[in-house]
Amino acid sequence: MIKFLDLQQINAPYAEAFRTKLDAALAKGWFILGDEVTRFETDFAAYCGVKHCIGVANGLDALTLIFKSYIELGRLQPGDEVIVPANTYIASIIAVMQAGLTPVLVEPDAQTFNLDPRQITEKITPKTKALLAVHLYGQLCDMHAIIGIAKSHHLLVVEDAAQAHGAAIGDMKAGNFGDAAGFSFYPGKNLGALGDAGAVTTNDDALAAMVKSLRNYGSETKYYNDHIGVNSRLDELQAAFLNVKLPDLDTQNRARRTIAQYYLENISNDKIVLPAYQFSDHHVFHQFVIRTAHRDELQAFLKSNDIETLIHYPVPPHKQKALSCWNHLSFPITEQIHREVLSLPISPVMTPDEVAHITNILNQY
Numbered sequence: 001m002i003k004f005l006d007l008q009q010i011n012a013p014y015a016e017a018f019r020t021k022l023d024a025a026l027a028k029g030w031f032i033l034g035d036e037v038t039r040f041e042t043d044f045a046a047y048c049g050v051k052h053c054i055g056v057a058n059g060l061d062a063l064t065l066i067f068k069s070y071i072e073l074g075r076l077q078p079g080d081e082v083i084v085p086a087n088t089y090i091a092s093i094i095a096v097m098q099a100g101l102t103p104v105l106v107e108p109d110a111q112t113f114n115l116d117p118r119q120i121t122e123k124i125t126p127k128t129k130a131l132l133a134v135h136l137y138g139q140l141c142d143m144h145a146i147i148g149i150a151k152s153h154h155l156l157v158v159e160d161a162a163q164a165h166g167a168a169i170g171d172m173k174a175g176n177f178g179d180a181a182g183f184s185f186y187p188g189k190n191l192g193a194l195g196d197a198g199a200v201t202t203n204d205d206a207l208a209a210m211v212k213s214l215r216n217y218g219s220e221t222k223y224y225n226d227h228i229g230v231n232s233r234l235d236e237l238q239a240a241f242l243n244v245k246l247p248d249l250d251t252q253n254r255a256r257r258t259i260a261q262y263y264l265e266n267i268s269n270d271k272i273v274l275p276a277y278q279f280s281d282h283h284v285f286h287q288f289v290i291r292t293a294h295r296d297e298l299q300a301f302l303k304s305n306d307i308e309t310l311i312h313y314p315v316p317p318h319k320q321k322a323l324s325c326w327n328h329l330s331f332p333i334t335e336q337i338h339r340e341v342l343s344l345p346i347s348p349v350m351t352p353d354e355v356a357h358i359t360n361i362l363n364q365y
């Protein structure tokens with residue numbers, strides 16, 4: 001059986017280092033906002049090339065806290081519109097809603113699955129104040145075009161970089177293109193903790209200070225509260241585990257790219273559409289997503305050959321029960337993507353034999 005993602009194998013090489021970190025934490029008796037969090041914030045900011053990184057509890061909170069902070073700072077008002085891709089993971093949309101802002105869905109580019117600059121312009125109204133650029137499956141959005149649109153309409157640009165740790169154009173990495181970015185270190189992400197974890201990155205001093213305050217009850221000095229904050233701190237232990245893994249992120253992203261390149265060059269089947277991608281650093285292949293008109297049949301065929309696949313995602317946000325107010329809306333590109341996509345196994349611990357085997361089976365379909 002080839003697993004979709006083998007988290008045991010991914011974390012096995014670090015077991016000894018993780019135990020050492022746990023022992024150190026037990027010996028020290030300090031579990032919240034300590035040296036490990038500070039070190040991770042410093043190192044991840046340096047990795048992304050940004051001035052500030054603020055550790056938070058998860059990726060959803062990272063995005064929510066960015067928007068809430070902009071409201072506290074007076075840069076956004078409750079009810080302002082935020083443009084969001086219609087085909088994103090629902091967390092992107094929930095973050096906007098939890099901050100009291102109004103998400104406005106736009107169709108993605110059918111080839112890259114990412115925000116389509118032409119569709120954005122059509123949805124801008126006088127109430128539009130921000131754009132949420134989701135780097136879906138690990139591929140950077142067309143940030144040059146998106147930032148151009150944002151500048152001419154005075155919009156904030158927030159990146160949802162939860163799937164794009166390390167994706168870059170030249171020296172510029174995800175998390176450094178927009179005004180701020182939210183990252184997730186959910187165990188299955190390219191940089192994954194052993195539980196929930198997240199971070200905000202930004203070059204904006206005022207935003208960084210506000211996120212830092214809001215994540216900790218709106219408090220800078222213990223028991224003195226300046227804002228109505230939340231409890232969304234990055235765990236000291238999770239930060240310690242992330243500190244162990246961060247130095248390997250680039251190597252692991254390269255391993256993902258090598259697998260992706262093999263799939264792209266060797267999968268050859270008229271019934272399968274391969275993902276659109278330019279060979280450069282701008283994709284870290286959090287997912288390798290193919291499309292086919294017979295998705296469920298192909299998934300069953302792979303399963304019968306002991307190959308596990310997943311669907312990211314089976315139901316678009318506007319068709320979810322939770323968003324019933326949008327169920328009547330129609331986004332044909334988004335809906336087609338959700339009907340046709342299938343994510344193949346891709347991870348730094350897969351062997352060349354496994355990748356070749358999956359490719360062979362796909363070519364026999």
Ligand SMILES: *Cc1c(COP(=O)(O)O)cnc(C)c1O
Pocket residue numbers: 058059060061088089091092134160162163183184185186196197198
């Ligand atoms: C994982 C993910 C999130 C949310 O991260 P959590 O840590 O699970 O809260 C947000 N957006 C996207 C695109 C994601 O993939």
